[in-house]
Ligand SMILES: Nc1ncnc2c1ncn2[C@@H]1O[C@H](COP(=O)(O)OP(=O)(O)OP(=O)(O)O)[C@@H](O)[C@H]1O
């Protein structure tokens with residue numbers, strides 16, 4: 001437990017500072033910060049808000065973990081969009097062409113196929129780096145564009161639901177719709193399994209230890225006998241797999257279809273990336289940060305509805321938190337540097 | 341001339357009679373690091389103008405800390421610094437530099453793509469009247485300084501092309517350019533060849549004779565005795581003694597450092613070699629730039645034998661060892677371990693087959709400085725019992741594992757959870773040596789095992805290497821110190837220009853023969869194509 005406290009502490013301090021700055025801004029513009037903050041909390045976590053926060057948090061957490069696992073090894077997975085979209089469309093394709101599959105085999109197959117496709121999309125840039133020397137950062141990012149474009153084509157021309165006039169696929173058969181348990185979606189349980197697996201890898205497995213050491217010093221890791229380039233492959237594949245499953249979780253939730261752009265516009269990938277970076281790849285920290293940013297977005301909308309404070313304030317808050325936090329982390333790193 | 345110091349009590353350099361005659365007094369200096377380590381405990385240090393002052397002590401005694409305080413990198417928890425009687429406090433290296441105190445760090449902070457003059461003048465341009473003027477002036481001033489102190493540095497040379505010894509001089513020039521009256525060098529000789537060491541001290545003498553004060557931190561008593569005027573000994577963060585060099589001897593200094601009698605010469609005792617453990621046949625190694633760094637190396641090392649490799653820096657020793665470990669550039673040839681060819685195997689597979697390796701670059705390669713000591717010690721052991729229990733890592737076993745090595749090698753660390761990077765240089769080396777020697781590997785490759793390590797620890801590491809050999813392991817050893825090779829090796833190979841040019845059994849080896857071979861001059865030709873300069 002002690003291990004994640006140090007990565008959480010600067011977050012809490014940054015949060016305090018950011019809230020103070022936000023309060024100052026609101027006081028200047030003549031609104032009541034206590035009321036506004038109250039609305040953010042009630043709006044995001046209260047009886048009418050938590051379900052919305054949860055449904056946003058699920059993809060954001062998934063994307064955060066898809067980044068945090070490779071980031072632990074010092075690899076930046078910028079290919080989240082391609083992996084997410086690739087996973088989502090795969091689940092829809094499975095739902096369309098294997099429509100007769102019974103539940104739960106239907107969902108298992110859809111999610112499994114999405115995982116596989118996500119893993120391949122994560123794997124490709126890694127192999128390009130190993131074999132051709134193309135930097136992972138660039139290839140993972142660039143690979144997303146053709147994937148998003150091909151998906152868009154599939155949605156608009158091949159799988160289009162012609163009845164609605166919108167660029168979206170037909171509704172998935174009932175067997176491919178994630179069951180609800182009251183207000184809680186089954187996707188949450190899938191996600192909890194993923195979180196648990198990532199934490200177990202990170203904290204308990206010899207492989208997780210190697211990943212962490214590689215992230216801290218690649219040369220040391222190679223010298224110690226870790227096959228670093230092979231690790232790059234499977235860590236990126238694992239990251240892609242998580243993103244792919246996340247894509248499947250989104251399309252198998254309401255409205256149970258692939259709406260073109262619906263996985264991109266809410267910026268799940270980038271919010272998740274941010275959460276993972278701020279938590280310095282610590283999976284627990286990444287999950288906490290992902291939930292927090294989701295709550296802030298949902299709560300910000302509620303605040304706008306209930307008070308006169310514009311929603312942009314929650315964006316400002318988010319920005320301030322990030323800047324303060326980045327500063328705190330940089331300062332921390334500098335303090336630790338040994339002189340001679 | 342009186343400039344205010346940033347944030348501290350102000351004290352200009354007084355316009356005293358002899359320019360640059362600054363007396364430095366550090367009184368009752370204490371330093372607690374945030375992790376609870378007390379690195380300095382009421383240390384007193386007095387530096388007279390015009391002396392070379394050696395600061396010695398075991399690893400972790402607090403030498404670097406004390407010098408970081410003097411040059412403004414760290415703030416003392418307690419105590420005061422006086423310059424010519426006036427109390428000062430430095431909030432940063434800039435304010436220390438303005439008061440005339442300069443430090444040459446072990447890791448140089450230079451821009452490789454700029455010239456010497458540009459590096460020296462960086463952030464201290466002589467005038468603020470436009471770039472051209474200051475550049476030309478800087479070049480002139482650098483040339484003048486370099487000439488005056490016979491530094492032999494060309495102001496127009498690109499820093500990226502200079503040798504380590506020259507880089508160090510650029511750092512010295514940087515300090516002189518900022519008018520440092522007190523020049524601090526932390527382990528300056530660790531990275532130098534014997535010739536470069538002599539040259540460096542010639543420069544330092546010149547500076548001393550011009551009235552400047554020099555502080556040298558070093559572990560090498562030979563240097564201390566040869567070049568210093570006075571010696572201050574630290575032990576466990578306290579100043580134990582200040583000695584006048586001409587009135588003391590190495591044994592006394594060593595005794596002050598360790599609190600016990602140290603066997604300084606580390607007597608060689610012969611091993612009893614058995615069958616061949618490692619055989620290298622026709623090994624060629626190319627580095628990343630495609631340059632052949634090892635050519636046609638042929639030799640073997642037997643179980644229970646230490647083979648030393650001598651050679652001036654850059655003769656291919658490090659590359660040879662790296663290549664045997666399965667790292668480094670592209671190679672061809674035969675490398676056999678106990679009769680099986682391992683040349684095609686990866687570094688990981690070679691380790692599993694029985695090769696352990698203590699690398700030269702301890703921060704870049706041998707450790708993860710931001711990981712804990714415990715994690716650093718666990719690396720390489722984490723995939724087998726007892727650290728691995730079933731499918732997971734056993735934290736308790738990890739703890740025991742690190743506690744055992746810390747104990748056995750006398751690593752000074754408050755807790756195994758501290759970051760390895762906060763350890764003193766010598767203690768970090770002990771972490772690496774301890775980890776690698778805890779493997780039961782047939783072959784141990786050792787590159788510069790005691791660089792920056794204190795005399796007590798050298799004695800300890802040498803003893804352990806001999807014991808490791810006597811348990812039937814084969815050891816390949818390189819060292820910049822001939823004395824180290826003579827203390828350990830049962831056989832000495834000499835490398836020159838990437839080739840093994842000579843081989844001497846311990847009984848036949850003399851410093852003179854090896855010295856000649858290191859310069860490429862041999863009668864005995866192993867490889868058939870003798871190199872001449
Ligand atoms: N930045 C730091 N944070 C915490 N502890 C530190 C830090 N720097 C040094 N220490 C501790 O302070 C003590 C003194 O270290 P210091 O580097 O001054 O020793 P040293 O005499 O220079 O040793 P060496 O000869 O090995 O270089 C050591 O126990 C070290 O672990």
Ligand SMILES: [Mg+2]
Pocket residue numbers: 340403404405526764765
């Ligand atoms: Mg030191």
